[in-house]
Amino acid sequence: MRVTRRPSPNFDERALPVSMIVLHYTGMPDAEGALDRMTSPDAKVSAHYCIKEDGEIIQLVEEDKRAWHAGKSYWRGITDVNSASVGIEIVNPGHEFGYRPFPDEQMASVIPLVADIKARHGIGRGNIVGHSDIAPSRKEDPGELFPWWELAKRRLALPSPSRDLMDPYWTDAGFLLALERFGYEVTDTQKAVIAFQRRFRPDLIDGIIDGECRAKLLALLLPRPQ
Numbered sequence: 001m002r003v004t005r006r007p008s009p010n011f012d013e014r015a016l017p018v019s020m021i022v023l024h025y026t027g028m029p030d031a032e033g034a035l036d037r038m039t040s041p042d043a044k045v046s047a048h049y050c051i052k053e054d055g056e057i058i059q060l061v062e063e064d065k066r067a068w069h070a071g072k073s074y075w076r077g078i079t080d081v082n083s084a085s086v087g088i089e090i091v092n093p094g095h096e097f098g099y100r101p102f103p104d105e106q107m108a109s110v111i112p113l114v115a116d117i118k119a120r121h122g123i124g125r126g127n128i129v130g131h132s133d134i135a136p137s138r139k140e141d142p143g144e145l146f147p148w149w150e151l152a153k154r155r156l157a158l159p160s161p162s163r164d165l166m167d168p169y170w171t172d173a174g175f176l177l178a179l180e181r182f183g184y185e186v187t188d189t190q191k192a193v194i195a196f197q198r199r200f201r202p203d204l205i206d207g208i209i210d211g212e213c214r215a216k217l218l219a220l221l222l223p224r225p226q
Contacts, residue, residue: 003057008061009039010038010040010043010067011065011066011068013065013066014084015066018121018123019123019127020084020129021085021088021129022086022130023131024047024088024130025146026092027141031053031091035060038089044068046061046068048063048087048088051088051090051109051113053105055103056109057113066082067082069082069089070087070131070134071135071138072138073135074184074185075184075185076126086117092141094143099143107147111156114156128151128156128158129183130142130143130146132198133199134185136192136195137185144198148160160199161216161220167211167215169211170214175209175217176189179196179217181221182217182221184196194206201216
């Protein structure tokens with residue numbers, strides 16, 4: 001992988017070891033505007049890497065430092081996600097500026113970068129997440145068009161369960177308890193459900209807990225070979 005460096009001043013020291021990768025979309029009209037923002041001291045935001053649509057990888061913050069990409073967030077008991085994660089911004093205008101599929105050239109850089117970070121830090125598949133997973137009440141990225149299945153088939157993320165699904169017929173409260181056990185923050189219940197659907201059932205994002213959602217979550221929680 002060829003990586004270009006464009007240092008950002010927006011970082012500080014980690015308080016936790018790296019145990020997560022968080023994927024974002026930039027959500028701005030173009031790549032240069034996003035890079036300018038992540039390298040501006042006034043913006044106070046950054047990520048470790050930014051991947052352009054043509055596949056160029058730009059490193060903004062060294063991995064041993066704490067980049068400022070996650071904001072107020074939570075995953076599996078971790079509240080300082082910035083300290084525990086490597087943040088990757090993937091150039092895409094996002095829902096506000098004309099959300100579109102992620103080009104093959106871009107994914108051809110996302111996949112080896114995620115694989116490399118995962119291997120070097122010993123990160124489990126369940127801790128490779130989207131911004132919407134760790135901040136469901138605030139964020140939608142990288143969104144329903146992001147091809148998580150491309151990562152999952154390479155064991156770089158959890159797959160969306162699709163075989164031998166069984167509806168456990170949990171109540172809605174039971175589903176939310178299970179969703180919290182899986183890792184989500186569920187204070188805003190509907191947005192937590194939407195975040196789960198955006199990640200694991202992107203073809204229907206309605207915030208309604210149904211049998212398919214329950215069955216997929218049960219399958220994700222059941223122990224399975226690693």
